[in-house]
Amino acid sequence: MHETIIKDLLNEPLKVVNIGLEKFTSDLNEQAVEVVQVDWAPPAGGDPELAALLSKLGA
Amino acid sequence: MRRIEDANAEALKRMLSADLVLVDVVPAAEAIPALKDRMILHAGPPVDWARMCGPMQGAVTGIAVFEGWASDLKEATKMAADGAFDFHPNHHFDAVGPMTGMTTVGQPLMVVENRAYGNRAYCAINEGLGKVMRFGGNDSEVLDRLRWLRDDFGPALGRALRHTGGIPLKSLVARGLTMGDEMHQRNVACSGLTLRTLAAPMVDTATDNKALSRALAFIGSNDQFFLNIAMAMGKAMMDPVRGIDGSSIVTAMCRNGTDFGIRVSGTGDTWFTAPVEMPEGLYFPGFSEADANPDMGDSTIVETIGLGGFAMGASPAVAGFVGAGAASEAGNFTRTMSEITIGENPEWTIPSMDYLGVPTGIDIRLVVETGLAPTINTGIAHKQPGIGQVGAGVVRAPMECFQQALVAFAKSVGVS
Numbered sequence: 234m235h236e237t238i239i240k241d242l243l244n245e246p247l248k249v250v251n252i253g254l255e256k257f258t259s260d261l262n263e264q265a266v267e268v269v270q271v272d273w274a275p276p277a278g279g280d281p282e283l284a285a286l287l288s289k290l291g292a
Numbered sequence: 293m294r295r296i297e298d299a300n301a302e303a304l305k306r307m308l309s310a311d312l313v314l315v316d317v318v319p320a321a322e323a324i325p326a327l328k329d330r331m332i333l334h335a336g337p338p339v340d341w342a343r344m345c346g347p348m349q350g351a352v353t354g355i356a357v358f359e360g361w362a363s364d365l366k367e368a369t370k371m372a373a374d375g376a377f378d379f380h381p382n383h384h385f386d387a388v389g390p391m392t393g394m395t396t397v398g399q400p401l402m403v404v405e406n407r408a409y410g411n412r413a414y415c416a417i418n419e420g421l422g423k424v425m426r427f428g429g430n431d432s433e434v435l436d437r438l439r440w441l442r443d444d445f446g447p448a449l450g451r452a453l454r455h456t457g458g459i460p461l462k463s464l465v466a467r468g469l470t471m472g473d474e475m476h477q478r479n480v481a482c483s484g485l486t487l488r489t490l491a492a493p494m495v496d497t498a499t500d501n502k503a504l505s506r507a508l509a510f511i512g513s514n515d516q517f518f519l520n521i522a523m524a525m526g527k528a529m530m531d532p533v534r535g536i537d538g539s540s541i542v543t544a545m546c547r548n549g550t551d552f553g554i555r556v557s558g559t560g561d562t563w564f565t566a567p568v569e570m571p572e573g574l575y576f577p578g579f580s581e582a583d584a585n586p587d588m589g590d591s592t593i594v595e596t597i598g599l600g601g602f603a604m605g606a607s608p609a610v611a612g613f614v615g616a617g618a619a620s621e622a623g624n625f626t627r628t629m630s631e632i633t634i635g636e637n638p639e640w641t642i643p644s645m646d647y648l649g650v651p652t653g654i655d656i657r658l659v660v661e662t663g664l665a666p667t668i669n670t671g672i673a674h675k676q677p678g679i680g681q682v683g684a685g686v687v688r689a690p691m692e693c694f695q696q697a698l699v700a701f702a703k704s705v706g707v708s
Contacts (some may be wrong), residue, residue: 244553274662274663276661276662277660277661277663277695278663279692280695283660283695283698283699286698286702286708287657287661287698287705288659289293289702289707290293290296290540290657290698290701290702290705290707291293291296291297291657
């Protein structure tokens with residue numbers, strides 16, 4: 234059954250959601266693949282100390 | 293943390309339940325008894341003479357001549373450098389001021405009362421466009437206008453306001469939002485509504501027809517007349533939100549042309565500052581970025597209450613004016629600011645966004661987590677004093693202010 238799903242997936246037009254780096258989206262767009270880009274960045278710009286504080290503060 | 297959520301809910305409640313009324317115009321000495329001779333209140337967080345930008349220094353010397361503390365600008369400059377003036381932020385005295393934000397003892401101040409909490413806030417009268425003190429102007433044209441505001445227009449406006457019993461502002465702003473104002477770079481609707489409300493009382497209380505005509509024409513020719521009223525309103529709305537233990541809501545944002553500063557409810561009256569940024573925008577013909585002064589003024593109090601850049605969706609015309617993109621993109625600014633605020637204002641809604649309430653209650657936790665700094669619509673001043681506005685644009689509050697505030701706030705609630 235799993236094999237069938239995977240075969241179907243590869244035989245159908247791709248539906249892609251990309252999170253974060255837009256480079257992956259632009260690469261696929263160049264190959265005429267439609268991509269939904271999700272604007273995402275790591276919390277606090279990736280600063281581990283601020284991210285830890287935010288976690289404790291319930292953000 | 294439950295404690296923070298409860299404190300922020302209280303902060304939002306105080307913002308939304310404010311009852312804001314423009315009630316009077318009074319001399320600054322009467323409005324702010326602590327304001328003494330040779331004291332100069334300025335926009336933004338604390339700054340001394342040596343660190344003030346060009347327009348701010350220009351305004352300081354001009355106001356010193358206006359108040360009679362110096363005989364000319366040269367003497368005023370020397371006095372300022374010698375420490376003859378006592379500089380303080382407007383925010384320390386229940387006041388706000390646009391751009392350079394000069395507030396001194398002899399000026400007339402508009403008074404907004406928050407009847408739900410019993411506090412008052414003050415702002416000087418908008419001088420109009422062109423050569424004005426808020427952009428650092430200090431020549432005889434500028435000082436003569438200030439004298440007219442003090443001796444003639446201010447008292448006339450005060451008489452009319454007392455005659456009306458005050459103008460309720462929340463409903464007026466609600467109408468302005470439906471008419472395309474965002475209350476920072478576009479105030480044409482609210483200025484018109486104010487004039488319409490004031491016209492009859494100004495006639496009823498006038499003592500001289502010629503003076504009345506000039507006063508009405510002054511309001512009618514100034515699309516930004518309402519800005520200073522909106523600012524005093526914002527200050528009156530936010531002051532009761534100060535000092536709520538455990539609240540991470542921003543109570544003030546302002547800039548002095550050198551530093552940007554914010555205050556947060558749970559950390560009291562501490563300023564968190566960082567170098568102010570340059571606005572990105574459009575310039576009037578003949579000017580460019582090379583002429584621009586860094587961002588300046590207490591007017592960011594309007595963004596603090598959910599207007600200005602936060603209400604960009606209400607004002608597609610402003611999106612074009614400040615160079616923020618197509619009119620159809622204006623709503624994106626408002627939606628983005630919804631990600632860093634804890635609620636919406638159900639009384640201040642945006643028709644073109646299905647009556648979405650303006651994003652209200654900036655939470656420093658959300659700002660730092662998302663990396664989305666508050667969007668501010670702003671006028672751009674020439675870096676040389678006296679030339680005036682050279683453009684309009686959008687500027688972001690520096691993230692560093694919010695990062696510093698978050699660390700201090702965490703300590704205040706016992707988190708490290």
